[in-house]
Amino acid sequence: MGTASQGDTIEEALGNLKEATELYLEEFPLPKTSPRLLTTFEVLSA
DSSP: OOOOOOOSSHHHHHHHHHHHHHHHHHHSOOOTTOOOOOOOOOOOOO
16 A cells, blocks of 8 residues: 655645645554654656
8 A cells, every 4th residue: 555646746746645645644554663664756757
């Protein structure tokens, strides 16, 4: 499971992805014993 989103601009897509991730974590929270999650992603432009 995970999140995905899109937008008309990179800034909008990143904002939408942040919101989607926050909603996902509300529904499927990380266990209290989990370490912090750090991730990266690549944005490809057309």
